[in-house]
Amino acid sequence: MDLLLVILVDGLIYGAWLFIISVGLTLVFGVLGILNLAHGSLYAIGAYATATAVGIYFAYGGDAFPLGSYIVMAFSALLVAVVIAPILERGLLRHFYHRDEVIGVLVTYGVFLILEDAIKLIWGVDPLFVYEPYDLLGMVEAGPLFYVAYDFLVIAVSAVTGFAVWYFLNRTRRGKVMLAVIHDREMSQTMGVNVDKVFLLAFGTGVFLAAFGGALTAPMISVSPGIGVNVIIVAFAVIIIGGLGSIEGAALGAVMVGISRAASVHLMPELELFIIYFVMAVVLFFRPEGIFVRTQTRKI
Amino acid sequence: MKALSDIRITTALALVVLVGGGQLLPDWALFLMTIALAKGLVSLGIVMQMRAGLVSFGQGLFFCIGAYVSGLMANFTGVTDIFLLTALAVLACLAVGGAFGPLLANYRGIFFAMLSLSLSMILYGVLSKMNSLGGTDGLNVAAPTFAGYAPEGRDLSMTLYLYTVVIVVFIGAMLRTGFDSQHGLVSLAIRSNELRVEYLGASVRRTNAINYVISAVLGGIGGVITGLAIGHVDPEYAYWTTSGEFVFVAILAGYLSIPAVFVASIILELVRSFSNLYFPNTWQMVLGVFLLVIILALPNGLGSLFQRRREGGS
Numbered sequence: 120m121d122l123l124l125v126i127l128v129d130g131l132i133y134g135a136w137l138f139i140i141s142v143g144l145t146l147v148f149g150v151l152g153i154l155n156l157a158h159g160s161l162y163a164i165g166a167y168a169t170a171t172a173v174g175i176y177f178a179y180g181g182d183a184f185p186l187g188s189y190i191v192m193a194f195s196a197l198l199v200a201v202v203i204a205p206i207l208e209r210g211l212l213r214h215f216y217h218r219d220e221v222i223g224v225l226v227t228y229g230v231f232l233i234l235e236d237a238i239k240l241i242w243g244v245d246p247l248f249v250y251e252p253y254d255l256l257g258m259v260e261a262g263p264l265f266y267v268a269y270d271f272l273v274i275a276v277s278a279v280t281g282f283a284v285w286y287f288l289n290r291t292r293r294g295k296v297m298l299a300v301i302h303d304r305e306m307s308q309t310m311g312v313n314v315d316k317v318f319l320l321a322f323g324t325g326v327f328l329a330a331f332g333g334a335l336t337a338p339m340i341s342v343s344p345g346i347g348v349n350v351i352i353v354a355f356a357v358i359i360i361g362g363l364g365s366i367e368g369a370a371l372g373a374v375m376v377g378i379s380r381a382a383s384v385h386l387m388p389e390l391e392l393f394i395i396y397f398v399m400a401v402v403l404f405f406r407p408e409g410i411f412v413r414t415q416t417r418k419i
Numbered sequence: 420m421k422a423l424s425d426i427r428i429t430t431a432l433a434l435v436v437l438v439g440g441g442q443l444l445p446d447w448a449l450f451l452m453t454i455a456l457a458k459g460l461v462s463l464g465i466v467m468q469m470r471a472g473l474v475s476f477g478q479g480l481f482f483c484i485g486a487y488v489s490g491l492m493a494n495f496t497g498v499t500d501i502f503l504l505t506a507l508a509v510l511a512c513l514a515v516g517g518a519f520g521p522l523l524a525n526y527r528g529i530f531f532a533m534l535s536l537s538l539s540m541i542l543y544g545v546l547s548k549m550n551s552l553g554g555t556d557g558l559n560v561a562a563p564t565f566a567g568y569a570p571e572g573r574d575l576s577m578t579l580y581l582y583t584v585v586i587v588v589f590i591g592a593m594l595r596t597g598f599d600s601q602h603g604l605v606s607l608a609i610r611s612n613e614l615r616v617e618y619l620g621a622s623v624r625r626t627n628a629i630n631y632v633i634s635a636v637l638g639g640i641g642g643v644i645t646g647l648a649i650g651h652v653d654p655e656y657a658y659w660t661t662s663g664e665f666v667f668v669a670i671l672a673g674y675l676s677i678p679a680v681f682v683a684s685i686i687l688e689l690v691r692s693f694s695n696l697y698f699p700n701t702w703q704m705v706l707g708v709f710l711l712v713i714i715l716a717l718p719n720g721l722g723s724l725f726q727r728r729r730e731g732g733s
């Protein structure tokens with residue numbers, strides 16, 4: 120019974136974390152039609168920027184108000200998005216909207232290669248540590264177990280993020296315009312929508328969510344080169360399970376992957392990576408385009 | 420008939436140039452060429468699928484299987500004969516490719532790319548955790564023997580190089596013929612419009628599955644040679660960034676020309692070696708910029724420069 124609870128809680132924590140990263144990836148694909156292989160690098164940049172900024176914050180008197188480090192984390196992610204998103208989207212990606220989806224994968228693979236080295240050039244290869252925000256909230260007792268309260272903060276933040284994205288898309292004017300662009304780009308353009316602006320906004324949001332995921336993770340790990348490489352592979356599995364471009368799908372996929380991974384870690388640790396792809400393969404076998412996407416008719 | 424004699428001339432020329440040129444190369448270049456040609460075979464498999472409009476991001480799966488065949492046989496049975504190892508790698512990849520090919524043939528575009536990627540990541544995950552097979556450290560591979568002949572030093576690298584050249588040229592010639600055959604032309608038609616191909620009575624699924632299995636075999640041969648040349652195999656062979664490099668070469672080459680694939684593969688290995696030497700921390704960046712420039716400037720790859728008249732032009 121205890122083991123089941125552990126698996127469930129661990130799975131939810133991991134799934135919540137995964138959702139924040141995956142939802143950005145799926146949003147970018149939904150609007151731009153580009154599966155961003157560099158998403159993991161943006162996550163890593165977010166983590167590095169946060170590690171640096173929080174380090175500076177505590178070096179210059181942040182101890183007086185330690186909770187302020189959470190604000191610093193959010194702002195670091197925002198800064199990453201504001202700086203990088205326009206360069207990538209305006210400078211590069213917009214040339215490929217009319218090309219095949221696979222070309223988008225290759226272009227962002229090139230961006231991934233460039234960013235991985237850029238990270239090493241900027242931050243070096245030695246790991247960075249910012250443990251302060253992780254310890255701030257103390258421990259939480261969950262039945263017979265103790266968890267770091269920060270882990271539950273991740274779940275809360277993830278839920279709020281999911282709700283915010285849903286609310287934005289379904290309840291605000293700007294969001295509805297974005298949905299219209301996803302649905303039919305040319306028609307929205309005819310109706311006077313500034314599609315360029317919508318694309319930039321969507322990509323910017325995606326970059327922010329990746330960097331924000333990195334920002335949240337930075338206090339939990341040693342920030343070192345290569346942290347983005349593995350993230351992207353798991354995030355892909357999540358959004359493919361849920362259906363590319365589907366927000367609800369990303370949520371369901373993240374929870375499925377989170378819980379199966381947690382189960383595997385506790386029961387059969389050798390199969391950790393295997394299980395994630397196994398879940399994905401099984402889902403695709405029954406729903407070839409993911410759970411929340413209807414199979415489309417082919418056009419002649 | 421003209422096309423056939425063209426192939427014969429090109430094949431003979433390629434053999435003479437590669438075998439003759441090999442004698443002049445210093446040791447490091449000989450090694451680089453062997454690796455580049457072997458990996459070129461893997462990329463050739465991707466090119467084969469690209470002709471039907473599919474890009475596999477998981478060719479590392481078969482590359483890794485081939486490499487591990489050489490490692491496992493050497494470590495657990497003592498077999499080092501290269502002919503036997505190659506045959507076993509082909510069989511292993513036929514089995515695995517034959518099992519997954521018909522399944523993957525249902526998927527297109529991004530789903531095909533990501534599913535093939537996930538298969539190779541499953542192998543990576545399993546191999547990294549299996550300590551009996553060396554875990555993430557991998558295995559050492561004994562030097563190959565050639566039907567009883569056991570050379571050492573430069574003779575070994577030369578023999579391995581010649582073995583690779585013969586296989587590469589032979590497979591290149593076979594695939595060129597294959598590309599111009601009915602099956603090859605159906606592949607090209609699928610790339611333009613698969614629904615029409617179905618209406619005309621050809622099976623898209625069958626064509627894609629066959630392409631997948633052939634590319635699996637090519638990946639296995641490339642893997643076995645690379646494993647033997649480097650003398651070490653580890654799970655990284657199946658990692659997605661390894662597969663990404665194969666795709667990189669395939670894109671650089673384009674789907675129009677077979678020699679272009681090997682030229683592209685040699686370019687990649689040269690860029691890698693020299694960047695490693697001179698800019699050890701930024702070679703991936705060089706590669707990334709290179710890839711973006713190619714996609715922007717040469718959407719059909721290097722091959723479109725060689726073959727504009729033959730297939731691309733009009």
